[in-house]
Amino acid sequence: MTRKFWGAALLCLMLASIKATSAENTVVGLSDATVLVIRHAEKPASGNGLSPQGQARANAYVKYFEPFTENNESFNVDALYATSDTTKSARPGLTLEPLHKATGLNIDTRFGNYDVEFLAQALRTEPHGKHVLVAWHHGHIQQLINALGGNGKMLLPDGKWPDNVYDWVIELKYDKNGKLIKADRIQENIH
Secondary structure, eight states: OHHHHHHHHHHHHHHHHHHHHHHHHHHHHHOOOEEEEOOOOOOOOSSSOHHHHHHHHHHHHHHHHTTTTEETTEOOEEEEEEOOOOSSSSHHHHHHHHHHHEEEEEEEHHHOOOOHHHHHHHHHHOOOOOOEEEEEOOHHHHHHHHHTOOOOOHHHHHGGGGOOOOEEEEEEOOTSSEEEEEEEEEEEOOO
């Protein structure tokens, strides 16, 4: 009986340790962090790249996000994430390319368009700096917002990013425990 008791006690301690470690890891990435989510820049009538207007927007993002200023707060972006390229679209990465060149920050393209849960998990558990910029395809941004703890239906009209809108920034701010404390949709002003 003593052996069973000590075995059960040891198991409880191990589970508590795993739970505590898991909780600590959850906070690593989003502790006191801000995640900015944008749609890729304008697309051409055909092809997987950016239109001239889209390239102009991508170029303008260098000054817009370095530093990003909103409501008397200003910061430089620490990490760049973009949907991985497909045969149909390389636009998210191309949207961040000028910012990558200007800052030297690598663009993390590990995640496919449907991998919003995996991206959210990586942002929660991996170190990446306090200010993250994510460029994604507009059809999946609601799911990304939800995966990051926000409410995509409240931030986007009818829960959808409109097809003709390219100039919004979703700002998600987290407290020291990695809990979402603020979610806003911001109208860009890059001109």
